[in-house]
Amino acid sequence: MNRFVNKSVIVTGAASGFGKAIAEGFAREGASVVVADVDLDGARVVADALPKAIAVRIDVADEAQTREMVDATIAAFGKIDVVCANAGVPHRAKRMIYMDTADFDRMFAINVRSVFLAAKYCVPHMPEGGSIISTASIGGKRPRPGLTPYNASKGAVITLTRGLAVELAPKIRVNCVCPVSSATGFDYTMSGQREMNPEVEKSVIAGIPMGRRATPADVADAFLFLASDEAKFLTGVALDVDGGRSIQ
């Protein structure tokens, strides 16, 4: 398919995990892609492998750097059709009362402030039919112990999505994706271990009716669908990519 020919797409957190798969998916279907990440070297590796792409360094919590990312996109591709506000971080899994307040604030800035900033600075450059898609989490709908502040940040992403959808309709659609656990860099940030403990992984999978964790391709497919014409009447949707995890 070539659903995104002549489209300009920003993907944050695109140096690894979901963001990398999202950037590659849009590029495969003809888009020009801004591969944006705090890890510039990683972003360059991804961008260099795509036909029409630039790498941009950004801390998504930073207002000035968000403006610079928008300027770089306009300079390279002239417009912004799709914004994928995907960058986000968990915190080390622990009970909420043991979390440092400064870590709470920083995580909220990366996960929530970033969506506000991306919308604030991208929307003025977006044409009719544009689309904003964020990465929330199934934990934003169905929180479980250990990641309470993180899950609250993703709940905020879902509410921002629904509120923005109403504010920006009918010109721009705003949706988000709610993935279940996936073996990305996220695991490392959350646990400090490169690979999830096999016993923990077994219990995670036991809670997912489809019998496996999500893959970056599962999440990228949802982004491509939500940005496509097939989703032209969908706005304010928080699409579960969770193999049924949130049902039980």
Ligand SMILES: NC(=O)c1ccc[n+]([C@@H]2O[C@H](COP(=O)([O-])OP(=O)(O)OC[C@H]3O[C@@H](n4cnc5c(N)ncnc54)[C@H](O)[C@@H]3O)[C@@H](O)[C@H]2O)c1
């Ligand atoms: N993997 C999971 O289990 C899971 C489940 C649900 C939701 N999510 C969400 O998916 C999104 C992508 O995470 P992932 O799983 O691909 O993890 P990942 O660690 O592989 O990728 C995250 C990327 O974001 C970048 N990043 C981190 N902080 C940044 C900042 N301040 N500014 C710009 N870039 C920054 C990292 O360098 C990295 O490239 C996040 O929003 C995460 O919360 C992940």
